[in-house]
Amino acid sequence: MQSGSFRQPGLSVRSRIYRYIYEARGFCSRQAVANACGISMPTLYQNLSELMEAGLVRSSGEEQSTGGRKAQGLDIVPDARIAVGIAVSEHHLRLIAMDLRLRELAYRMLPFDLIAELSGTHSAELAAVLERFLDDNAIDRGRLLGVGVTIPGLITKDHASILNAPTLNLENVQMEALLRDIPYPVYAENDATASGHAECFVRGEMENLAYLSLENGIGGAVVIAGVPYAGDDAKSGEFGHICIEPGGLPCTCGKHGCLEPYITPKRITDGMGVTLEEFFAGAERHNPAYESLLYDMLRHLAIGVNNIHMMLDCKVVLGGFLAEYLQPYLPVLRQYVLAGNPFITNADFVQLSVVPRHITPLGAGLYFVREFIESV
Numbered sequence: 001m002q003s004g005s006f007r008q009p010g011l012s013v014r015s016r017i018y019r020y021i022y023e024a025r026g027f028c029s030r031q032a033v034a035n036a037c038g039i040s041m042p043t044l045y046q047n048l049s050e051l052m053e054a055g056l057v058r059s060s061g062e063e064q065s066t067g068g069r070k071a072q073g074l075d076i077v078p079d080a081r082i083a084v085g086i087a088v089s090e091h092h093l094r095l096i097a098m099d100l101r102l103r104e105l106a107y108r109m110l111p112f113d114l115i116a117e118l119s120g121t122h123s124a125e126l127a128a129v130l131e132r133f134l135d136d137n138a139i140d141r142g143r144l145l146g147v148g149v150t151i152p153g154l155i156t157k158d159h160a161s162i163l164n165a166p167t168l169n170l171e172n173v174q175m176e177a178l179l180r181d182i183p184y185p186v187y188a189e190n191d192a193t194a195s196g197h198a199e200c201f202v203r204g205e206m207e208n209l210a211y212l213s214l215e216n217g218i219g220g221a222v223v224i225a226g227v228p229y230a231g232d233d234a235k236s237g238e239f240g241h242i243c244i245e246p247g248g249l250p251c252t253c254g255k256h257g258c259l260e261p262y263i264t265p266k267r268i269t270d271g272m273g274v275t276l277e278e279f280f281a282g283a284e285r286h287n288p289a290y291e292s293l294l295y296d297m298l299r300h301l302a303i304g305v306n307n308i309h310m311m312l313d314c315k316v317v318l319g320g321f322l323a324e325y326l327q328p329y330l331p332v333l334r335q336y337v338l339a340g341n342p343f344i345t346n347a348d349f350v351q352l353s354v355v356p357r358h359i360t361p362l363g364a365g366l367y368f369v370r371e372f373i374e375s376v
């Protein structure tokens, strides 16, 4: 959510109030809401009582005061509605239930093989997994806004079909084949695009940003002045397929030398046969084979980051499940970036995601959270 979105022209008073409270950092007083929204206190009270009756806003916290009666602040009710995000990947599903503040209410990862012709059984299986997840975590379906699903592949502008998902070996498949048995509103998005939107939403700033998603398939998203840039055909930010070594390692897309095969976590999990936890624990203990692979990945990641920065001249934010392990290696990555770019004096523009965990499934569900906030 862009900070200051309550100022957007054409919003109803009720909507401005809700958004202001949603975006407020720290204590939010009634007077501050009235001032910011340019409304009288009686108008504020009337709208607040409606929002409170609808269970969307509540009194929260007390103002630090040197004397007299303490004023109560305001907050939105975060779990007034719930969204579910499902990240589909090569061998797994990651499901998350989140509240309106994108806080994790429940999370589950489980095996799910989609590398075959998509059939009705996949859709039924996915729907069954979702229902079990809702049951096991006692998620109130009455508050469920919808289910966002991310796919590691190119999807059409209308979100109705998968154009090409190399890691899933799928091409030109109707999304319906996967989603038709889900009995809630559904929305499908590219995984890295959804994650980039989540990054942008949580930062809440009107900034330029390139998001690089480090999952098995490497993808990305471009955000210009706080607004996602999709491109003419919804294909922007496919950073995994920038060529960094002509004639180099084969890529899932059919070309050679793309960024993806050099920095995909599969080099660790498939190539070394260990989990990421085992790998990074081993690298920390200076296991020579692990260190050698890790630093090779970081060197190639730096080339990719520099190419992105050369094109866009903005923050390059690393997210996805591999990025969750990269904090200790950020300084060395920045050194590699700095060494490879003659036009910069520091590489502070390389940052890790501010969403510490599960950004992809969170991004999947974000669509419904945003839609709800904009509908109040």
Ligand SMILES: [Zn+2]
Residues within 6 Å of the ligand: 240, 241, 251, 252, 253, 254, 255, 258, 259, 260
């Ligand atoms: Zn490629």
